Amino acid sequence: MKQFFKFVLASFVGFILSGIFLLVVFALLVGVIISSAGSDNGPAVDSNSILYMKIDYPITERTAVKPFRGLSFLGLDEDKSVGLNDLLAGIRKAKTDSHIKxxxxxxxxxxQGQATTEELRNALIDFKKSGKFIVAYSEIYTQGFYYxxxxxxxxxxxxxxxxEFKGFSSDVTFLKGALDKLGIEAQIIKVGTYKSAVEPYxxxxxxxxxxxxxxxxxxxxYxxxxxxxxxxxxxxKDSLFNYAxxxxxxxxxxxxxxxLIDGxxxxxEILSDLKGRTDVKEKDNLKSVEVADYIKSASDDEDSTDKDAEKNSSSKNRIAVIYATGEISGGDGDDNSIGSERISRAIRKARTDDKxxxxxxxxxxxGGSSMASDVIWREVSLTKKVKPIIVSMGDVAASxxxxxxCAAxxxxxxPNTITGSIGIFAVLPNMQKFFNDKLGIxxxxxxxxxYADLGDVSRPLTPEERALLQKSxxxxxxxxxxAVADGRKKTQAYINSIGQGRVWTGEQALKNGLVDKLGNMSDAIESAAKKAGIKEYRLVNYPEQKSPFSKLSQGLSAEVKAHFIKAELGENYKYYEQIKGVTQLMRTPQARLPYTVEIK
Known part of the structure; x- marks a missing residue:
């Protein structure tokens, strides 16, 4: 017994010491992160430098807050991805930076989508007004990068x-044959001749x-x-069409x-050309700064979406930029999905802030849940009554x-934003044959x-049940x-005529009255300032992005999981995401784009 207590006591002491050791290691790691985050303002930019842009990652609306940015462990490589907001700010800054040639x-x-590419392209066109050069090089030109x-x-x-220069194509994957083999019937209830999200089923x-x-x-x-x-x-243009x-x-x-190219x-040889353009001797290293690093050194104000943010940074007036990105659902969501609670809270905060x-x-x-969409629409409508609210659409703002x-x-x-798709649908699977014939259940x-068991997937809908769902x-x-008719000041009959789930580009939507102007985020901000009657202002971004420490406690496991799945599946990751999304389609009525639009 004495030896037993000795063993237990030794194990307990060892456990305590191990815990203390791990706590110290964790504290040191956190200290390194804080130190890196607090002191890393990016490298100094030498004179006669080149801004190096290699965008080999999906571009999000704004740069994500990542707890381990710049570190490499657990298989997570150094992350130099930059959001669209910072990419545009970096290009604007480089335009007037005497160190950047x-x-x-x-x-x-x-x-990323066509509209994101369009915003970057327009920023580069504006950059060229400075008289500075842009040189492009690639071993493989996709149509998107060539544009x-x-x-x-x-x-x-x-x-x-x-x-690649071959024209655009868009493919849809149809699942009906697979569902038939499994004995699963997709019971469809929808409104909209063109609402084709459910067609694959x-x-x-x-x-x-x-x-x-x-x-x-x-x-x-195209x-x-x-x-x-x-x-x-x-x-x-006709010649270009003929080439493709x-x-x-x-x-x-x-x-x-x-x-189509110059050489x-x-x-x-490209590096030698760039040295010649920046007066660097052939034997010396080319002076360059990566865009991710340049943004750290170039921007003193994190709210740098607007081209005049620096000169307006001391103003008491604010313009709130609220980012609504991803599929719409109830709850909080995150930086890559729209939770009705989180976005509504952000709009309310901006509406009630006198500054x-x-x-x-x-x-x-x-799009996504129609109910969650309505919750957010209500907050936009209330805001419109007390202060200007302007919408800027990205790659897609549909359904x-x-x-x-629409209430803005x-x-x-x-011009190439995907929008419209005004329609509603629901999908309810009938898995009776699957259970009975395939599984023997x-x-x-x-x-x-x-109607107590309405929605039971183990049997088909009755005609009465289907009628109830169709009425809903x-x-x-x-x-x-x-809501669209009231917001756009049109008749409901007219909105129905251009609705029915039909998808439009921004250029087409301008003609049919679903949007007011073609332009980017900066244009929307300038319009908001003009409507508010202010010239000096600062930008504040909502919702607030999660801090590194909240990500450590809440989202790191999901982030690590996503990283490894993406690494394993590569381009096929999109199919994994689509499979996950099928379950969402079968929960509540959806106001969603017909399918993922991919231009090849």
């Missing part, structure tokens, strides 16, 4: 490289209406793509022949994403009312179209 666009995969790079003074490609190919709308908005986006390149490269349509751009030599060069004179709601969302925007004073969109029970969906659509 030009921009070098290196190979980028442009994993961005087309504004450069010189465009080069590796002599053995690849350039009960069709094997596009409906005629869906094919019509996709042809329309894809054609609009026309804008060709128009932009035509203006930058001084090539006739007839497959004339297959090799780097083809791109050079038809003047075939290896990376060492905030106007609000800009930045929407980048395919529920349009619902939360005015709406800005990029049967169900039986009792109920106290005719119709009511949701009527609420949606009335």
């Amino acid at each position: 030009g921009i070098f666009l290196d190979e980028s995969y442009m994993m 961005l790079a087309s504004v450069a003074d010189k465009i080069y490609i590796n002599p053995k490289g690849i350039i 009960f069709l094997t190919k596009m409906s005629d209406a869906n094919r019509e709308q996709v042809t329309s908005y894809l054609g609009s986006m 026309d804008h793509f060709l128009t932009g390149i035509s203006a930058s490269r001084h090539i006739n 349509n007839n497959g004339l751009i297959q090799e780097p030599e083809d791109a050079l022949k038809y003047k 075939l060069k290896y990376k060492d 905030v004179k106007a609000v800009v709601l930045r929407v980048n969302s395919p 529920g994403g349009y619902y939360i925007a 004073d005015s709406i800005y969109a990029e 049967t169900f039986d029970g009792v109920k106290t009312g005719k 969906i119709n009511r949701g659509y009527d609420t949606f179209t009335k």
Whole structure:
């Protein structure tokens, strides 16, 4: 017994000492993080430097707060991803920075939407007004990166490289065949001829209406793509269409022949060219600063979305920029999803703050829960009564994403923003055959009312149940179209005529009255300031991003999990996300974009 107590006592002491040791190690780690976060203002920018831009990561609306940025452990590599807000701020700063002589666009995969690329491209066009150069180089030019790079003074490609110039396509994956094999029927209740989010569950190919709308908005986006390149490269738009349509751009030599690029060069030749442009001797190292590092050294004010933020930083007036990014659902959400509670709270905070004179709601969302969308719409409507609220649309602001925007004073969109999709749907699976025939499982029970088990997936809907659900969906659509009609000052009949779930580009939406102007975030901010009657102001960003320590305690495990899944699946990660999203479709009525739009 004595030996037993000795053993227990020794184990207890060892446990205490180990705990103290781990606590000390954790404290040291936290100290390193705090020290790094507090002292890292980025490297000093040398004179005759080049701003180096290689965007090989998805661009979020704003730079994420990450607890271990710049560190590498647990398989998490150093993260140099930068949000759109900081990328634009960095380009604007470089325009007037005497230390920066030009921009070098290196190979980028442009994993973001068309509107984000458009904002970056316009920022680069504005940068060129300074007289500074932009040089682009890549071994592989995707169409997205070429569109961005087309504004450069010189465009080069590796002599053995690849350039895509073939036109746009958009594919939909249909699941009906797989569901049939499993014995699962997708019971669809919807309003909107063009509301095609549910088509993959009960069709094997596009409906005629869906094919019509996709042809329309894809054609609009492609026309804008060709128009932009035509203006930058001084090539006739019809000629560009012909090059793509007839497959004339297959090799780097083809791109050079038809003047899409300016030369075939290896990376060492590009570096020599850049040294010559910055008066650096061939034997010396090129002076450059990565955009992620430059932003740290260039911006003293974290609210740097506006081009005049620095000169207005001392003003007591505020303009609140509220970021609504991702799918819409109830609850809090996070920086990559729209929780109705979190966004509503942010709008209320801006509305009740006397220092905030106007609000800009930045929407980048395919929609989601119709109820959660209505909750946010209500806060936008209340805000409009007391101060200006302007919407700036990103890559997509459709369905529920349009619902939360429609009550604003005015709406800005990029020409290639995806918007509209005014419609409602619900999906309820009937898994009776799957349970009975595939698994041999049967169900039986009792109920106290005719509709007590409405929504039971183990059996099909009765005609009466389907009628009840259709009535609910119709009511949701009527609420949606009335909200849009009131916000846009149109008749409900007119909104219904351009609604029905139909998707539009920003350019098309301007013509049919769903948006007011084509423009970017800065344009929306300037409009908000003008409507509020203020010239001097600071920007404040909402919702507040989670601190590194809250991420440590709440979200690190999810972040680590997502990192490894992405690393393993690569480009197929999008299918994993789509599978996860199927369960959401089957919970509540949805105001959601027909599907993920991917331009190839």
